[in-house]
Amino acid sequence: MRWAAALTLVLALACPVTTVPVPVANVTMGCRGQQVPPPPAAEEELVDPPPVPLPWPDEPVGGPGMGTCGRIGPEGAPELTAESWVLADLDTGAVLAARAPHARHRPASTLKVLTAITAIRTLDPNAVVAGTAEDQAIDGSKAGIGAGGQYTVRQLLAGLLLNSGNDTAHALARAMGGDAAALALMTDVARDLGAFDTRPATPSGLDGPGMASSAYDLALLFRAALREPLFAETTALRSIHFPGYGEHPPFELYNSSKLLARFEGTIGGKTGYTEAARHTLVGAAERDGRRLVVALVRGEQKPEPMWEQGADLLDWGFDLPATTPAVGTLDYTPPAPVAPDTTTLAAGGTIGAATATSMVLPAGLGAVAVAGLVIGGLALRRRR
Numbered sequence: 001m002r003w004a005a006a007l008t009l010v011l012a013l014a015c016p017v018t019t020v021p022v023p024v025a026n027v028t029m030g031c032r033g034q035q036v037p038p039p040p041a042a043e044e045e046l047v048d049p050p051p052v053p054l055p056w057p058d059e060p061v062g063g064p065g066m067g068t069c070g071r072i073g074p075e076g077a078p079e080l081t082a083e084s085w086v087l088a089d090l091d092t093g094a095v096l097a098a099r100a101p102h103a104r105h106r107p108a109s110t111l112k113v114l115t116a117i118t119a120i121r122t123l124d125p126n127a128v129v130a131g132t133a134e135d136q137a138i139d140g141s142k143a144g145i146g147a148g149g150q151y152t153v154r155q156l157l158a159g160l161l162l163n164s165g166n167d168t169a170h171a172l173a174r175a176m177g178g179d180a181a182a183l184a185l186m187t188d189v190a191r192d193l194g195a196f197d198t199r200p201a202t203p204s205g206l207d208g209p210g211m212a213s214s215a216y217d218l219a220l221l222f223r224a225a226l227r228e229p230l231f232a233e234t235t236a237l238r239s240i241h242f243p244g245y246g247e248h249p250p251f252e253l254y255n256s257s258k259l260l261a262r263f264e265g266t267i268g269g270k271t272g273y274t275e276a277a278r279h280t281l282v283g284a285a286e287r288d289g290r291r292l293v294v295a296l297v298r299g300e301q302k303p304e305p306m307w308e309q310g311a312d313l314l315d316w317g318f319d320l321p322a323t324t325p326a327v328g329t330l331d332y333t334p335p336a337p338v339a340p341d342t343t344t345l346a347a348g349g350t351i352g353a354a355t356a357t358s359m360v361l362p363a364g365l366g367a368v369a370v371a372g373l374v375i376g377g378l379a380l381r382r383r384r
Contacts, residue, residue, distance in 0.1 A: 042207035045211065050209065061196055061216070061332060062101070066098065066216060071098070073087070074096075077316060081306075081309065082297060082299035083099075085099050085313065086293075087293075093223065097317070101215050104213070105277065106280075107218060109205040109270065109280070110297075111202075114190060116157055116225060117228060119157060119160075119175070129150075131145040131245055138166045144167070156172050159242065163253055164272070198217045218282045235269070236268050269307075271306065279299045281307065282295040290318065294310050294317070296310055
């Protein structure tokens with residue numbers, strides 16, 4: 001197909017031939033088989049050549065314990081279907097228990113947490129965005145925006161977080177300059193926060209080439225998101241009066257989070273699902289002055305729904321003694337700055353490498369963002 005050839009060219013430009021792929025079987029850090037999301041891949045992920053796997057940091061982010069390939073923490077954790085999970089103190093950042101915290105998985109709609117953080121940091125919450133036919137036609141779960149509708153960024157964030165609106169994700173990405181620009185911004189935010197397992201391929205969390213995150217990153221991102229007052233306010237909403245468009249009148253948009261509806265003390269949360277990602281969940285709750293965050297990825301709805309598995313993990317966490325030792329931390333300490341290299345411009349001038357990465361997509365990490373321009377028009381199968 002012509003789009004496949006174009007995508008190959010884009011990936012080649014974004015990932016120069018001097019970049020050496022890291023063979024999954026020979027990684028020196030991390031766990032064998034956990035550097036990339038497990039098969040089977042979604043059709044939307046299959047490109048030739050495939051994106052280079054994200055590198056492992058020299059040391060596990062969050063401390064040595066976070067490099068575990070299995071479970072770490074006190075005995076007695078509930079049985080969960082999730083292949084990876086994290087339980088942490090929301091305020092101190094102390095990780096209390098985890099299972100394969102840095103294993104890369106597809107995040108599905110929990111990626112919208114990163115989309116929301118990026119939009120909040122980039123856009124005026126009161127700015128008005130016009131709905132388009134493209135927003136309205138996007139596949140998967142929708143908040144209900146349409147062509148001709150007028151929506152504030154604040155309202156689009158509500159549609160994104162309450163009803164997992166892929167349509168509102170598309171509109172927010174467009175307001176940030178389009179999918180490629182939004183994905184580049186999201187990548188920068190993830191790196192700044194220390195979410196090095198995360199590579200966004202779509203603003204909505206729908207599967208795409210190179211899409212990845214981890215239970216550790218999702219817990220870290222949700223903690224960072226709750227520090228944004230607008231996010232904290234929005235994720236806790238039970239409903240919002242949402243604008244209509246054309247002949248469609250305004251309506252009440254309800255929060256679909258069962259954790260928020262049924263687990264006492266819930267602060268907020270986000271779920272996700274695609275065929276390739278399976279079920280994902282991130283959420284936080286407060287009890288007796290203590291606040292915990294959980295993230296579960298690649299889980300199943302049986303024998304117990306994901307929200308109940310998240311609730312079980314929170315219950316267990318609240319029952320742990322306050323003196324329970326941490327096995328890691330969600331606090332990321334960036335490395336000491338180094339003198340920037342310079343990149344020679346075609347015209348003969350030079351710019352710092354840091355400036356260059358703000359002007360063009362980073363090699364390897366930004367490949368998927370560029371590829372979004374090529375594959376953005378492809379039909380995606382229905383999922384949320």
